[in-house]
Amino acid sequence: MNVMNxxxxxxxxxxxxxxxxxxxxxxxxxxxxxxxxxxxIYGSDKxxxxxxxxxxxxxxxxxxxxxxxxxxxxxxxxxxxIYSLNRPHTGIYLPKMVWKxxxxxxxxxxxLCLASTHYDGKEYIRNYEDFIKIINGDAK
Ligand code: TYD
Numbered sequence: 396m397n398v399m400n401x402x403x404x405x406x407x408x409x410x411x412x413x414x415x416x417x418x419x420x421x422x423x424x425x426x427x428x429x430x431x432x433x434x435x436i437y438g439s440d441k442x443x444x445x446x447x448x449x450x451x452x453x454x455x456x457x458x459x460x461x462x463x464x465x466x467x468x469x470x471x472x473x474x475x476x477i478y479s480l481n482r483p484h485t486g487i488y489l490p491k492m493v494w495k496x497x498x499x500x501x502x503x504x505x506x507l508c509l510a511s512t513h514y515d516g517k518e519y520i521r522n523y524e525d526f527i528k529i530i531n532g533d534a535k
Pocket of ligand 1: 432434436444445447448514
């Protein structure tokens with residue numbers, strides 16, 4: 396299956412009441428992996444582009460729990476898609492081996508990232524040319 400077809404927006408359960416909102420995200424229930432790690436990104440200026448890498452092992456779900464941002468996803472074969480994250484109860488699922496760029500952060504953006512792995516810098520592909528070579532099977 397084309398990896399771009401597995402990139403998808405997720406909508407999480409909301410159990411808000413008169414006291415306020417509550418959104419639930421459970422591993423293997425609301426996201427398709429056990430959550431091993433969370434990190435969050437905030438304080439990025441509007442002209443900053445983050446990410447710019449692909450992961451050989453990690454899957455992610457990204458949620459703008461506050462504010463907004465955009466995610467550009469590329470498969471290295473010429474296909475790309477742009478998603479807007481703008482509601483605290485929606486997220487985007489990113490499978491392994493997609494190139495991702497996060498940008499257009501609002502000043503109040505808090506981008507929560509759920510990951511299927513513990514951090515291992517060696518599984519990151521940070522050079523786009525290397526990514527294309529690996530995707531096309533001609534890495535050295
Ligand atoms: P980086 O991957 O460049 O962030 P982004 O994808 O948001 O642009 O990570 C920034 C730094 O933080 C880099 O030195 C690696 C480190 N880092 C960790 O140590 N653990 C983690 O879980 C993450 C995501 C990053």
